[in-house]
Amino acid sequence: MRLEVEHLYVTLAGTDIVKDISLQVDNGQFVGIIGPNGCGKSTLLKSIYKVIKPKQGSVFLEERDVLKSNPKSISKKMGVVGQFNDLSFDFTVHEMVMMGRTPHKHAMESDNKEDYEIVHTALEKVDLLSYADRSYLTLSGGEKQRVILARAIAQQPKFLILDEPTNHLDIKYQLQILSIVKALKVGTLAALHDLSLAATYCDILYVVKDGKVVASGIPNEVLTKELIKRVYEIDCEIYANPVTGGMAIAYIPTDTAVRQSNERSKRSTFQHREGCKNSKKEERSVGETT
Ligand SMILES: Nc1ncnc2c1ncn2[C@@H]1O[C@H](COP(=O)(O)OP(=O)(O)OP(=O)(O)O)[C@@H](O)[C@H]1O
Numbered sequence: 001m002r003l004e005v006e007h008l009y010v011t012l013a014g015t016d017i018v019k020d021i022s023l024q025v026d027n028g029q030f031v032g033i034i035g036p037n038g039c040g041k042s043t044l045l046k047s048i049y050k051v052i053k054p055k056q057g058s059v060f061l062e063e064r065d066v067l068k069s070n071p072k073s074i075s076k077k078m079g080v081v082g083q084f085n086d087l088s089f090d091f092t093v094h095e096m097v098m099m100g101r102t103p104h105k106h107a108m109e110s111d112n113k114e115d116y117e118i119v120h121t122a123l124e125k126v127d128l129l130s131y132a133d134r135s136y137l138t139l140s141g142g143e144k145q146r147v148i149l150a151r152a153i154a155q156q157p158k159f160l161i162l163d164e165p166t167n168h169l170d171i172k173y174q175l176q177i178l179s180i181v182k183a184l185k186v187g188t189l190a191a192l193h194d195l196s197l198a199a200t201y202c203d204i205l206y207v208v209k210d211g212k213v214v215a216s217g218i219p220n221e222v223l224t225k226e227l228i229k230r231v232y233e234i235d236c237e238i239y240a241n242p243v244t245g246g247m248a249i250a251y252i253p254t255d256t257a258v259r260q261s262n263e264r265s266k267r268s269t270f271q272h273r274e275g276c277k278n279s280k281k282e283e284r285s286v287g288e289t290t
Pocket of ligand 1: 012013017035036037038039040041042043044
């Protein structure tokens with residue numbers, strides 16, 4: 001499904017947080033929103049999935065006017081993985097994921113065989129099948145994050161919104177979760193912090209600063225060191241990853257202590273290598289004389 005956001009403005013507690021943002025996500029596209037802490041990414045997403053009411057603007061999912069539609073009709077089409085996934089009540093992992101089926105059911109309709117199969121597949125996808133009977137509240141942050149993604153998958157959405165989906169995840173699950181989402185082949189709008197991951201997985205990036213889009217386009221063209229300096233106030237070098245060929249970013253710390261420690265570790269690596277070379281030479285010459 002295609003998402004079209006036009007001239008969105010959000011004001012919270014008298015402050016303008018989102019200022020005239022327009023963006024599009026085509027069917028099957030993975031679109032990333034990047035930008036520094038507090039620039040308005042979550043607020044923008046929340047206003048798209050109807051948790052916050054925008055002051056002005058429109059959000060359309062295909063022909064449907066999202067801001068004027070009732071939440072249940074939107075939740076049949078749109079899955080959301082939010083940033084904070086804490087609950088006051090305890091549920092099992094299986095029950096949590098089964099909640100993803102709710103938008104497709106009438107009041108009092110019980111879960112059927114198909115629902116169970118869908119939940120099973122969703123749990124399998126995020127590697128949590130063996131956790132089905134565990135209490136959600138006892139899970140680690142990363143495990144909770146994967147349960148919430150499984151719930152969104154069980155919802156079988158035609159469009160996905162993800163707010164920092166890799167927040168609590170170790171690198172294996174960061175890659176796994178983004179690959180799973182990409183393989184769903186539904187339009188996806190995701191706020192991401194890791195620029196290298198954003199460059200790897202996103203078809204299009206929107207860069208937000210102070211509530212405004214300051215750049216957009218394909219990652220290779222958008223992510224320049226000048227833009228990163230302007231938006232994040234940090235120096236970096238961008239290079240082609242020698243193994244994957246993809247874009248890699250090396251951040252350059254401004255902190256002198258860190259620079260000195262890097263220099264020291266470079267020197268000791270060099271000394272270690274030279275030491276190894278010399279002891280190999282000695283071993284060879286001992287072998288030749290005996
Ligand atoms: N309910 C609220 N009332 C007042 N200000 C708010 C409210 N919610 C968020 N803000 C402010 O709006 C700004 C944008 O917040 P938002 O959470 O959208 O940023 P973000 O880009 O998602 O940040 P992060 O990367 O840290 O998650 C912040 O300065 C935040 O303090």
